[in-house]
Structure formats: structure tokens, C-alpha cells
Amino acid sequence: MVRITQQDIAKVMGVSVMTVSNAFNRPDQLSAELRERVLARAAKMGYTGPDALARQLRSGRTNTFAVAFEEKLSYAFSDPFSVAWLAAFSEVMEKHRASITLLSVPAGDADALGAIQNAAVDGVAGLCGNQPAMERARQRGLPTVYCTLNRRDGSHEPGDYVVIDDHAAGKELALHLRRLGHRRIFLLAEAAYPTQAILKEYRPAEFETLVDTYADYGFADYLRLSGMVEGLAGLDVTIVPAGTNSRRAGHVAGTLVLDRSDRPTAVVAMSDVMALGFMDACRQRGLEPGEDISIAGFDGLPETAEAGLTTVRQPVRDKGRIAAELLLDPTRTARRIILPHELIVRRSTRPV
Amino acid sequence: MVRITQQDIAKVMGVSVMTVSNAFNRPDQLSAELRERVLARAAKMGYTGPDALARQLRSGRTNTFAVAFEEKLSYAFSDPFSVAWLAAFSEVMEKHRASITLLSVPAGDADALGAIQNAAVDGVAGLCGNQPAMERARQRGLPTVYCTLNRRDGSHEPGDYVVIDDHAAGKELALHLRRLGHRRIFLLAEAAYPTQAILKEYRPAEFETLVDTYADYGFADYLRLSGMVEGLAGLDVTIVPAGTNSRRAGHVAGTLVLDRSDRPTAVVAMSDVMALGFMDACRQRGLEPGEDISIAGFDGLPETAEAGLTTVRQPVRDKGRIAAELLLDPTRTARRIILPHELIVRRSTRPV
DNA sequence: GTTGATCTCTGTAACGATAAAGTTCACCAT
DNA sequence: ATGGTGAACTTTATCGTTACAGAGATCAAC
Numbered sequence: 001m002v003r004i005t006q007q008d009i010a011k012v013m014g015v016s017v018m019t020v021s022n023a024f025n026r027p028d029q030l031s032a033e034l035r036e037r038v039l040a041r042a043a044k045m046g047y048t049g050p051d052a053l054a055r056q057l058r059s060g061r062t063n064t065f066a067v068a069f070e071e072k073l074s075y076a077f078s079d080p081f082s083v084a085w086l087a088a089f090s091e092v093m094e095k096h097r098a099s100i101t102l103l104s105v106p107a108g109d110a111d112a113l114g115a116i117q118n119a120a121v122d123g124v125a126g127l128c129g130n131q132p133a134m135e136r137a138r139q140r141g142l143p144t145v146y147c148t149l150n151r152r153d154g155s156h157e158p159g160d161y162v163v164i165d166d167h168a169a170g171k172e173l174a175l176h177l178r179r180l181g182h183r184r185i186f187l188l189a190e191a192a193y194p195t196q197a198i199l200k201e202y203r204p205a206e207f208e209t210l211v212d213t214y215a216d217y218g219f220a221d222y223l224r225l226s227g228m229v230e231g232l233a234g235l236d237v238t239i240v241p242a243g244t245n246s247r248r249a250g251h252v253a254g255t256l257v258l259d260r261s262d263r264p265t266a267v268v269a270m271s272d273v274m275a276l277g278f279m280d281a282c283r284q285r286g287l288e289p290g291e292d293i294s295i296a297g298f299d300g301l302p303e304t305a306e307a308g309l310t311t312v313r314q315p316v317r318d319k320g321r322i323a324a325e326l327l328l329d330p331t332r333t334a335r336r337i338i339l340p341h342e343l344i345v346r347r348s349t350r351p352v
Numbered sequence: 353m354v355r356i357t358q359q360d361i362a363k364v365m366g367v368s369v370m371t372v373s374n375a376f377n378r379p380d381q382l383s384a385e386l387r388e389r390v391l392a393r394a395a396k397m398g399y400t401g402p403d404a405l406a407r408q409l410r411s412g413r414t415n416t417f418a419v420a421f422e423e424k425l426s427y428a429f430s431d432p433f434s435v436a437w438l439a440a441f442s443e444v445m446e447k448h449r450a451s452i453t454l455l456s457v458p459a460g461d462a463d464a465l466g467a468i469q470n471a472a473v474d475g476v477a478g479l480c481g482n483q484p485a486m487e488r489a490r491q492r493g494l495p496t497v498y499c500t501l502n503r504r505d506g507s508h509e510p511g512d513y514v515v516i517d518d519h520a521a522g523k524e525l526a527l528h529l530r531r532l533g534h535r536r537i538f539l540l541a542e543a544a545y546p547t548q549a550i551l552k553e554y555r556p557a558e559f560e561t562l563v564d565t566y567a568d569y570g571f572a573d574y575l576r577l578s579g580m581v582e583g584l585a586g587l588d589v590t591i592v593p594a595g596t597n598s599r600r601a602g603h604v605a606g607t608l609v610l611d612r613s614d615r616p617t618a619v620v621a622m623s624d625v626m627a628l629g630f631m632d633a634c635r636q637r638g639l640e641p642g643e644d645i646s647i648a649g650f651d652g653l654p655e656t657a658e659a660g661l662t663t664v665r666q667p668v669r670d671k672g673r674i675a676a677e678l679l680l681d682p683t684r685t686a687r688r689i690i691l692p693h694e695l696i697v698r699r700s701t702r703p704v
Numbered sequence: 705g706t707t708g709a710t711c712t713c714t715g716t717a718a719c720g721a722t723a724a725a726g727t728t729c730a731c732c733a734t
Numbered sequence: 735a736t737g738g739t740g741a742a743c744t745t746t747a748t749c750g751t752t753a754c755a756g757a758g759a760t761c762a763a764c
Contacts, residue, residue, distance in 0.1 A: 003493070005750055016714045021752060030712060048491045052472040053409045054750030057719050062405070062472065064453065073446055074439035077429065087426035094425055094456050099467060101416065101453045104446050115451060120404040120414065120472055139400045141355070357720055368744045373722060382742060406720030409749050707764085714757075719750105726745070734736085 004047040013041055024050055056120065065093060065327050066101045066121040068133045070218055071192070071244070073104045079245065079273060080301050081316060085127060085147065088320030096328050098122075105133035107192070107218040116140070123327040128220070134159060143330060145323045152211060152222050160335040162322045164314045166223035167230075169341040173268060173296055173312050174231025176343060181352040182266040182294060184236040188253050188278065189225055190270045191241035192218040202239040204229045214241055221270045224298060228268060238264070242274060250274035254281020258293075265294060265352050272297035272304050272311055279307060279348070294349040300342070310349040313342045356399040365393055376402055408472065417445060417679050418453045418473040420485045422570055423544075423596070425456045431597065431625060432653050433668060437479060437499065440672030448680050457485035459544070459570035468492075475679040480572070486511060495682060497675040504563060504574050512687040514674045516666045518575035519582075521693040525620060525648055525664050526583025528695060533704040534618040534646060536588040540605050540630065541577055542622045543593035544570040551608050554591040556581045566593055573622045576650060580620060590616070594626060602626035606633020610645075617646060617704050624649035624656050624663055631659060631700070646701040652694070662701040665694045 006020040013020075015038070022029040023038035030038075056062045067089065069076045076082050093100055101121055105112045116124065116136045124137040126146045134144050134157065144159040151157065154167055177185060191214040202210040207229060211219055219241070229237065240257070243249035250269055257267065258281055269275035275297030279289045289295045290308065297304060300313025318339055326335055358372040365372075367390070374381040375390035382390075408414045419441065421428045428434050445452055453473055457464045468476065468488045476489040478498045486496050486509065496511040503509065506519055529537060543566040554562040559581060563571055571593070581589065592609070595601035602621055609619065610633055621627035627649030631641045641647045642660065649656060652665025670691055678687055 003750090006752095007750075017750090018715080018752080019713060021750095022713085025752080034712085046491075048488070049469050050752090051750050052470045053405065053412075053414070054719090055470075055752075056472060057405045057409045057721090057749085058751050058753085060405075060719075063470070064472075073442035073452070077435045077439050077442070083429045083435075087429050090425035090429070090454070090456075097464075097467065099453055099455055099471065100425070101451055102442070103451055104442075112449075115449065117401050118404045118407075118415070119451065120408060120416075136400070139398075355720090359720075369720090370722075370745080371743060373720095374743090377722080386742080402722090403720050406749090407722075409720080409751090410722050412749075705764100707762105709760100709762085711760080712758090714755105716753105716755090718753085721749090723748085724746090727743080728741100729743105730739105730741090732737105732739085734738100 004045050006047075006050070009038065009042050009045060009047060012045070013038065021050070062120050062122055063097070064099045064101055064121045065324075066103050066116070066119050066124045066137075068103045068105050068116065068124055068126040068131060068137075070105065070107050070128050070131055070133075072106070073102055075244075076102065076104075080303070081271065081273070081299050082127060084301075084316040085320040088317035089125065089324045090320075092321050092324035092328070098328065103133070105131060107131070108216050125323045125327060143327055145326045147319045147323055148220075150220060150222050152226075154223055156336065160326050162319045162326070162337045162339065164339050164341045166221065167227035169298070169312045169314070169343075170224040170227025171231040172227075172341075172343050173298065173310075174228040176310070176345065177266050177268065177294065177296065177349065178232060178235065180266075180294065180349060182235070182264075183352070184262075184264045184266075185232055185238070186257055186264040186267045187225060187228055187237065187239045188242040188250065188267065188269040188274050189239055190220040190243075190245040190249075190274065192244045193241070200241070202241075204233070204237050204239070207239070210239060210241065220245065221298075224270055236264075242269075245271050245273055247273050247277035247280070250277025250279075251281050252277075254278040254284075258282065258285055258287065263293065266296070266349065267293065268296045268298075270298055272299040272301040272309065275309055275311070275348075276303065276307060279309065289348045290350050294352075296349050300344060304344075304346070308347040310346045311344050313344050315339050315341075356397050358399075358402070361390065361394050361397060361399060364397070365390065373402070414472050414474055415449070416451045416453055416473045417676075418455050418468070418471050418476045418489075420455045420457050420468065420476055420478040420483060420489075422457065422459050422480050422483055422485075424458070425454055427596075428454065428456075432655070433623070433625070433651050434479060436653075436668040437672040440669035441477065441676045442672075444673050444676035444680070450680065455485070457483060459483070460568050477675045477679060495679055497678045499671045499675055500572075502572060502574050504578075506575055508688065512678050514671045514678070514689045514691065516691050516693045518573065519579035521650070521664045521666070521695075522576040522579025523583040524579075524693075524695050525650065525662075526580040528662070528697065529618050529620065529646065529648065529701065530584060530587065532618075532646065532701060534587070534616075535704075536614075536616045536618075537584055537590070538609055538616040538619045539577060539580055539589065539591045540594040540602065540619065540621040540626050541591055542572040542595075542597040542601075542626065544596045545593070551592055551594065551605065554593075556585070556589050556591070559591070562591060562593065572597065573650075576622055588616075594621075597623050597625055599625050599629035599632070602629025602631075603633050604629075606630040606636075610634065610637055610639065615645065618648070618701065619645065620648045620650075622650055624651040624653040624661065627661055627663070627700075628655065628659060631661065641700045642702050646704075648701050652696060656696075656698070660699040662698045663696050665696050667691050667693075
């Protein structure tokens, strides 16, 4: 297949390449009559317009932005939180006629960093903050925005961000349960690991060990979790790494937590999705969330309202929208943003 | 901000640019010792690797594939059918280390075709077949695959495809209702229109008028619908363009259809999503789907099982997977594929 | 009639990289 | 001594476009 270029058209018409280029991009640079002729001839020759790659190389801009995920892309489409974020992000991008490239950069897969290296984009947004991917993008000189902070010490990465104060939010939720009189509490952590879930249990004192153990496989929400641990200090707390963030993982965790004799009086999941899965497991056993056991989630998904799940609402859509705006507008001054969160108490958490 | 190039490194080290390039891409072309030195120097100078754009221009390949949607991108993430397709598509792409660019090319928005023109991709997949976008991509010489055919006459577009026989499937579903004894039937069509839904009603004889009226705004599933009309020939059939494909649209349609005195005995929606919305409206009125009115959908989403909705299952994931495979492997021979569908009868459709 | 401004169009040089062919030169067999 | 071989680099020529700096031509103004 032969490719037609501006040069071909120029040669055939006996004009300069520049004239052809101008016919497409800068109508004021040549007479209307010639422009018409060039366009007509181009169309006849099967030329559909300037090549995207060449133009991009020349201008240095692609008008495309990458979204980096730590998980498989199919996860990005199945997790409600992720979907809501993407929808808001894409709406802004769409309005600016910019396009979106999805990149999957699994934690620990150094090879996948090549995807970041080879992405022809003007900037990178990440739902997660501590990705080596973000770091790589920054090294390339690309603007970055991340939407969740996962550094253990709570200090921020370089680059822009739109986050909530996860530590404070986690603590708030914890204090709510404490006030309700709960003394034996399970925390379901999101932790991706290669093998099937063993659901080993950890004590708050082992927090650091836990984090170290799972760090390589992707351990989300340190801050959220550490906030909770802090808020529940002195109580009988058990942390369970429950697998990848999903309804299924919550359900599995429910299976193991609910059938034990020393069942906790309250369970907090690091995400609504897991909490909902846990509630499924409750109902399967004829246990009523709120009455027989208190359950709380995190994120504030719309479906938690119907389910009556206590949760912390975070402004997902704002996160997505602002992330896009930051990438599109490099001149904007406020670039490191902490959004408000809100504890929403519903019927799934009650006094012991 | 200064950009470091291979040339800079070459100059500083006193070697040729080619050597630097080879250090990154073809280790066998230079001594290990020199390669080490080049890479070390490059790292020290803050060079993170060959520029994606330049490489792509030279090689002519981007290893990125576009997915074109007729709707806003946020729709792509919210519609379950679309999400399932995307998940399957992305899994294959991911496995081949290819990335995905999402393009929104609303019907009628000629301006948006620029997105297709300017996309730096190696191929384009579309969930919908009659998009001018696909045509434009083909003009550019890009391989295309579409996953739904919407031509009125059922003839295929140029380019590859992975579809089901929508006409036959629609007819099959229609015959099912006919066998159950339904004589007064409403069909809910997916039709995007700019203004708020009026829900004007059309008779089968007006089918062509209907299609013409909505063609500019995006009218999906001609074939599915025409198959149904054919299967219900001679009965009391009414077609209602119910708005964009969504649960909400189905609900609105339910509101208008259910409250009339001459309520139909059966309703078929062009998609499960709309059918589910319609069922919501039924339950709101204390009507039990299957008992008080029969309802059928189309697509075979997992959630229809729980809802007991009669539907036609189409292999969404296969569509996505094969579309990706076709784009990735140009040598594959079977490139115009019609997948099987399956009528699934559930409790939402019963004899009159 | 000179100056200058305006309008059209052209030539050249990047943008940053790589494919392909060319150049050394050491090494080895004949 | 001759020629062949391979390793290790370098040169040259693009990839398709656009920025930039002119070059003629035309026309108005003084």
C-alpha cells in the first residue's frame, strides 16, 4: 500500500510542500483559489489530511493523555469507583477534544514501565499515587497527577495531586465505631497477592510487617488503614488482607470472618465494593447488617445508599474532573489539592 | 525545559547517534562495554529513552489501537454491554503489550471526525458499524473492525467485523412472543435525539419514516428491530423511540407505556439495560413482569439472570476478544465473522 | 519613481529517531 | 602475501510535517 504525502501532492501540482501544508492548516497563507485546488487534488489523490505522527513529532504535542492503572485494564472498567472517576475525567477531556490512552502498569512489573516510556502522550493521570509509573512519567518530563496517596509516612510524591485526607477519613470512621461501643473489630484491607487468599490475620502491632509483606504485590490504602488503626487504638483490632479490591473478595472475607466463633461486632472494609461483598455474605447466613454485625465501607458509591451502608464519601467525580483540568491547563496555580470527605452514617452501623 | 536527545549524548561522548540508538534498541550492534558507558552517560544526563513520537514516525507503528464510540465516553464506562466488551478487548491488547486509545465520535458531529484523523493509532475498533468514523479510518488506510451492523439493508460495510445476525436474533425473539399468544406488543427502540423524549409512537408501516427521522441523531439496531417487526407481522405492533440506551430511558418509557388504558401485553426493548429500566417502572406500579405484562430484552447481560428477564444472549466478550485479535494479527484469514446468538427464555415472558 | 506594505508562495531546516549500507580493522585460513 | 570474515562503529537517507525566513509581485502613497 502506497502512502500519499504532501510532497506527492506538491510535486504533482507543481507547488511547494509548504503550500499544501498551509492549505490544510493555515488558509490565510494562500489564495482561496489555490487552496481549493490543492484540497480538491488532495482528495482526488486519496490524501486524507496531514499525518498524525509527523505532525505530533513536529509540534511535540499529541493532545492525548494517559491514565495509568495498577491493575489489569478490565478492572478499571469493572470497579464502580474507577468507572466514576474515568467518566468524570473523560468528560473534561472530551470537552477539550483531547483523547485518552489507557495504560496498565501492574505493581512489580518493571517491564510494563515500558508502556509509560513509549506512550505518546502529553501527560499522565494515575488513580494511585505511589506507582513507579508516575515516577517514570515525571522523569520523561511529563506532567502527572495522582488521585490517591499511598505513602506510608503520608508525605507527598513530587507532581500534582487531587486527593482526600485518607488518614483523617479513616480515623473518623474508626471513631464512629468506637463511639458506638464496638470493641472487637476487623479491618478488611485491599491487598493484591499472587496466590489465592489465605486471609492471615494481623494485629495492629504487626502493621508494618503486614505492609512490608504485601508491598510488592500492591497494597492499597496504607493511610486509610493506618488512620483506622489509630482511631481504634487500645481495642481488639484484627487486620485481614482480603485480596484485590472487589465484591468477590469481600464476600470471601465474609465467609471466613462470619463463620468463626469469636465473630467481631464490627467490620470495616477499605472500600464500599468489599463492604458490599461482605454484606452479601452476611445475608447468605441470615445475618442482618447493622443488627447482627456492624459494617462500614469507604468511598461513598451511590449504591451504598440503597444498601444502607455506612461509609466515607469522597468526591470521586471531582477527583477525575480536576485531574483532567490540571493536565490540560499547566498554568493553573492550585496544583496540589486535598478535597473534603464526609462520614455518612447509615443503618449498617449501630451500637453494640 | 531542555530536552535531551540521542544527539546530545552522542556529541558529549564522541560517538555517532546511531551508536546511542543501538545501545537502547540493539545491544548486539555494539560492544557491551560501550553500551554500558552509553547507558550510564544517558542516565546521568537525564535521558530516559528514545522519544516515542520520533520512533513511531520512523517505524510507522504506534502499538496503540483506538476504540471509537458513538456516544460520550462516560457512556462507554457506564453501559454494562460496553464495559464487558471493553474488558475483553483490553485483556487481549494488554497481553500483547499494546495500548488503547478511547475516541468519542458522536454521530452527526463532523468536527469530531478530526479525532479519528489525528489519532496516532495502528487500527480502530468500533462497537458500532455505520459510523462515519470507521469510514474515515479506512480512508486513512487503517485496519478497522466493527462489532455491530446497523445498515438498513443488512449489507456489510467494507472492513472487518465481528457481529451476530441481529435480524435473525430479533425475529427469533419476536416469534417467541408470538407463540406465547401476544397480539399487542410495544417495541422500545434505542434512539438518541437532541430534545427531551416525546415518545411518539410509530406503526410498523412507518418504519422507514421512523428510521429516517432519527438517522441523524443516532438510531441503533435497525436490524434487530426490523427482525422483530418481521416476526410480528400482522399483529398490533407499536414502535417507540425511547431515547439513548440506558436504564433511565427504559424507566421513562415504562412510565408512559404502563399508565395508558390500552396497555400492551408484551414489551420488547432493544437492550437489556432498557428492559431492566422498564421492569423498574413495572414494579413501581405493583405490576409483576411476566404476570401482568411480558417483557424481553436483548444482549444477555449477566444481571438478566437474576432479574428473570427473557433475552437474546450475544457473545459480548468474544466480540471484544476477536476484535482485538483481528487488529493485532493482520494475517489472520477469517476476518468477517458472524457469531452465534441464543434465545434465553425466562420468567419475564409468559403466555397471555 | 522610490518606498514600503501586503499578499502569495517557496526553500530550507528542523523534530528525534532508525534502517540500511558503508567503513575500519583485527584475525584467521590458505 | 592474499583474501575472506566478522565485530564494532559511522554515514547517509529517510519518516511526513511545519516553523521560519525570505522572494517576487502588486499596489497605494508620498
